[in-house]
Amino acid sequence: MDKSADVAIVGAGIVGLAHAYMALRKGLKVVMFEREQFAIGASVRNFGMVWPIGQEPSGGLDRALRSREHWREIVAQASIWCNQNGSLHLAYADDEQAVLEEFVALYRHAGYQCGLISPAEALRRSPAIRKEGLRAALWSETEMVVYSREAIRQIPLWLEEKYGLILRFGHVVTDITLPLVRSSKEIWKVDRVVICSGADFETLYPHDFEKQTLTKCKLQMMKAVLKQPASFGPSLCAGTTLRHYAAFSKCKSLKKLDERLDIEEPKLKEHGIHILVSQNSTNEVIIGDSHHYFKSVEPFDSEEVNELILRYFEKFVTADYHITERWNGTYPKVPGSLHIILEPESRVQIVNGLSGAGMTLSFGLAEEIVSAW
Numbered sequence: 465m466d467k468s469a470d471v472a473i474v475g476a477g478i479v480g481l482a483h484a485y486m487a488l489r490k491g492l493k494v495v496m497f498e499r500e501q502f503a504i505g506a507s508v509r510n511f512g513m514v515w516p517i518g519q520e521p522s523g524g525l526d527r528a529l530r531s532r533e534h535w536r537e538i539v540a541q542a543s544i545w546c547n548q549n550g551s552l553h554l555a556y557a558d559d560e561q562a563v564l565e566e567f568v569a570l571y572r573h574a575g576y577q578c579g580l581i582s583p584a585e586a587l588r589r590s591p592a593i594r595k596e597g598l599r600a601a602l603w604s605e606t607e608m609v610v611y612s613r614e615a616i617r618q619i620p621l622w623l624e625e626k627y628g629l630i631l632r633f634g635h636v637v638t639d640i641t642l643p644l645v646r647s648s649k650e651i652w653k654v655d656r657v658v659i660c661s662g663a664d665f666e667t668l669y670p671h672d673f674e675k676q677t678l679t680k681c682k683l684q685m686m687k688a689v690l691k692q693p694a695s696f697g698p699s700l701c702a703g704t705t706l707r708h709y710a711a712f713s714k715c716k717s718l719k720k721l722d723e724r725l726d727i728e729e730p731k732l733k734e735h736g737i738h739i740l741v742s743q744n745s746t747n748e749v750i751i752g753d754s755h756h757y758f759k760s761v762e763p764f765d766s767e768e769v770n771e772l773i774l775r776y777f778e779k780f781v782t783a784d785y786h787i788t789e790r791w792n793g794t795y796p797k798v799p800g801s802l803h804i805i806l807e808p809e810s811r812v813q814i815v816n817g818l819s820g821a822g823m824t825l826s827f828g829l830a831e832e833i834v835s836a837w
């Protein structure tokens with residue numbers, strides 16, 4: 465086979481897949497290298513949430529909404545399971561309700577598709593949520609869920625079938641000296657390269673990574689099976705999430721909530737815990753997460769952290785469940801930025817640092833990057 469292409473992509477996580485998709489739609493010949501037999505990085509360890517509600521209007525909101533449109537097209541064409549189920553932010557305290565009210569008032573015309581609903585309406589949308597003490601909820605229409613470990617395996621195969629993506633799983637890219645890209649097994653001639661290597665800063669252009677303020681964030685996650693099959697409806701979260709996402713950061717009422725949570729539950733901030741809950745098609749729910757920052761990621765999971773996560777989960781969810789899986793994932797983060805794009809040499813781009821929003825933002829970001837070629 466002629467080992468030449470227009471574009472080489474390094475990494476078959478969501479960032480690499482999004483760039484491959486955009487380049488293929490542009491009519492380019494694309495080869496994708498993934499060092500594992502299938503992707504096993506952050507993109508298969510997450511909640512599978514496409515979460516525009518977490519993005520600020522002046523930040524990633526528009527990009528997230530465009531990404532969501534691409535997701536909708538892809539899941540329909542590739543027969544990937546997805547639930548366009550929206551989300552509920554639940555308020556069980558006055559200060560949580562105040563943040564939701566301020567958010568809705570502040571961003572009435574910002575492009576979110578959300579509004580405050582009563583406890584009765586929230587319970588109608590999700591029978592799994594705890595009724596006692598519920599004061600209000602923010603219902604948002606734009607969130608959707610895929611089961612990432614399935615979706616991330618299916619998308620490359622669909623891109624291969626539909627657009628002729630050339631897949632090279634089990635190939636570590638070890639050197640790029642354009643026009644040549646060397647993997648552990650082959651040498652390819654290409655016009656440009658996009659490096660989407662996730663938490664691997666060490667293999668390609670390590671000096672360029674070292675100059676950045678990138679850190680690695682480790683998150684603990686769990687999967688539960690419900691003892692009685694039940695539909696949770698929207699993806700769920702509560703007070704802790706309001707202080708996690710940038711979308712709520714301009715709300716002045718957040719300070720009071722933050723101070724109260726620090727007094728009542730100091731360990732949550734210590735471990736960067738906020739709780740999200742997503743459900744897949746098979747009666748399973750994914751629950752997380754914590755945030756710990758490292759240069760080299762500590763491999764050992766803390767059971768104390770898992771217990772804190774589950775204790776908070778049970779404050780707003782009533783289901784009977786047992787835990788079937790525990791794992792951790794790592795994403796790179798650049799403080800104060802939604803991503804980094806580096807160009808260590810002409811026509812070689814490193815796209816990284818999408819932190820906790822790679823599933824939400826990748827298609828929109830890749831669309832912008834590829835359209836500028």
Ligand SMILES: Cc1cc2nc3c(=O)[nH]c(=O)nc-3n(C[C@H](O)[C@H](O)[C@H](O)COP(=O)(O)OP(=O)(O)OC[C@H]3O[C@@H](n4cnc5c(N)ncnc54)[C@H](O)[C@@H]3O)c2cc1C
Pocket residue numbers: 474475476477478479480497498499500502503504505506507508509510511512513514515635636637638660661662663664667668683684685752753792793794795816817818819820821822823824825
């Ligand atoms: C626990 C957890 C929960 C999250 N939840 C969400 C969520 O619900 N919604 C959301 O929007 N975001 C979420 N995120 C963030 C999201 O998962 C990440 O932003 C995204 O997956 C990053 O994708 P990536 O392609 O950069 O990295 P990865 O998925 O890690 O992929 C990088 C790939 O590159 C490969 N690779 C590296 N170097 C080489 C090389 N030299 N040669 C060949 N292959 C190479 C690796 O093997 C890997 O497969 C979550 C993250 C975590 C960890």
